[in-house]
Amino acid sequence: MYAQRREKIYNWMEEEGIALAIFEDHECSRDQSVRYLSGQPGDALLLLSSSRKALLIPWDINMAALYAAVDDIIPYNKFDLDPYLAACGAAAYFKVPYGGKIEIPPATPYPAFLKYVNQLSDYDVLCRTDGVKTIVDAARAVKDQHEIDIYRSCSEKTNEIIGLLEQNVADNTLKTETDVALFIEAECRKRSCDGTGFTTLAAGPSRSFGIHCFPSFTGAPFAAKGLSILDFGIVFQGYTSDVTLTFVRAPSKTQEKMLSLIEAAFNRAFSIVAEAFAPENPSPALPARDLALAVDVLFKKHSVFMPHGLGHGIGLEAHEAPYLRRTQTNTYVLERGNIFTIEPGLYDSRHGGCRLENDIFLGEQGAEILTRSKIVRL
């Protein structure tokens, strides 16, 4: 599977005349492309050569021996954990010719870029946003059958947990933000998940005004009078779900209005997607940005504003392409195989916040809502 994924990249490299492409997953700069292309879960350099060979340079060789499906492995310590030495070493290992094109990650900081250029002075160093990383990201945004199967299971487990949460919050078994968050940690692992996809955000009414509450969860009451937000994802075989429920108790009129607006926004966005991706439509052409703008229009009519994007792709990362953003630079056109969230939210410093987030799959059979988050009225 990893070899198959790499084939696409090798083909592109051949067309572009790239001799060596470097991917880096590092504490300061995570890139799940390394995992996507090699199976290694993290902390490694992955180097793809025009000779169609993959070399992994991992921090932890015991982990690599267990997880990595590559042609060769060299411990990072051989290069003093220095990415520049490792890049030079890899260029020599692959016998990259003088003047050969070596592409480094577009996340490379400018000072590090200068070091690469200096150390790789015999080669042509490329660092660009429209290079190999774009190709990998585009591939990752369109899930293959293996990934779709994982998402079927991941969504099912997510929905089981959503059901239990509704039940246990309603009967007061889960009382505090911490109760709710730790319940998810325990339940996802009972279902063979790796863990949560990001720190669970559990905000009772006193803290739901924050888009991403801080701290993420506390001993404060959850689902007390007003609006409570619960945003979580669980990771199954590397892939995360991402859902948000709002729990409501004795809402005020303003809160009711906010709730009905986010429900309307969710339905509006999904109906646009569903129409465009109806199975009988052979070539849907829906820009991701249009969805965000449609929701902006709806909210504007009611004089409210959503301070964040409408949604984002999910996969090996909790946030990846495609992004449903209103920004002009967003040119992504949605396609079958995309899995992304739709998550309208409204926040008020006095009345608190609410958000409704579900995961959407654009399949051959049309657009499908994979998860079962909702407004839970207590």
Add this chain to the structure above:
Amino acid sequence: MYAQRREKIYNWMEEEGIALAIFEDHECSRDQSVRYLSGQPGDALLLLSSSRKALLIPWDINMAALYAAVDDIIPYNKFDLDPYLAACGAAAYFKVPYGGKIEIPPATPYPAFLKYVNQLSDYDVLCRTDGVKTIVDAARAVKDQHEIDIYRSCSEKTNEIIGLLEQNVADNTLKTETDVALFIEAECRKRSCDGTGFTTLAAGPSRSFGIHCFPSFTGAPFAAKGLSILDFGIVFQGYTSDVTLTFVRAPSKTQEKMLSLIEAAFNRAFSIVAEAFAPENPSPALPARDLALAVDVLFKKHSVFMPHGLGHGIGLEAHEAPYLRRTQTNTYVLERGNIFTIEPGLYDSRHGGCRLENDIFLGEQGAEILTRSKIVRL
């Protein structure tokens, strides 16, 4: 307090003739300097001007209203969440003169650097590793009294939890990796902590061969026969501890040897620090690298190798300056006020791994071990 911290930076900016310094905390590029200098816990641009004013451009204005201690706040949405537009806006807001020096974060990717240069073409854009971020990092590496007081409390809470862990693992109340990890999540919040400083790593004997086990914790037995590693930190008022215990049951001879070596390494490293920072020594001059090398020498005598650094500073981030690394580029000289970990570890694909990690404070009264991690023999 935040204003006081910013004063130092303004003074440096004045000396260097910097008109505007930009700090960014973003999902893709975290920088706790924003919090250190403004109180805002995350997702914001912070701009310091030579006029000694601080402007915050946050994603979430409700959070900023609650946490940020700055001179002015402008919502990031006013700039379409675009850092280049925000930088231009801030330059105009502060009336930076034509040709004025604007320093952007050294983590700025090369393609983004080009955009900054293009958008800020009326100004002199600096992006360097030895600039304002270095000054802030150096300040953060030497804790002030406020921070030291927080670490007293944070260490105490950490030690309470260590005590409970020893007890509950010994009496078999905590059986699996998940049990142990979730116990820490719950106990730290009972003690008014924000949460854990990083994902707890709980590796039973079947998984302790990994430096950072993957997944971080599972339903597997913890503290069964052999070596189990537990690496965690708790965050109190923003600051994290970082400790690692190794639990041992019926060790083999090889495992015993590994354990005695990491204990010897910890003691060797601490004794070097303690001697250098004895209270009667007015000007200690101990390079951080020397500590790492001393432990390398000890391990080499016994033909073993530690695949990671000896330790690192802790603070608002779990990993920050000073770093106890063996790399030649590590030129940090330890000083009073530093708080860092010492964490020798050894890993074997067959025998499993062990690590002993405690937090060290270099105070006026000498070097002090703040935390009480140990090898726990069952």
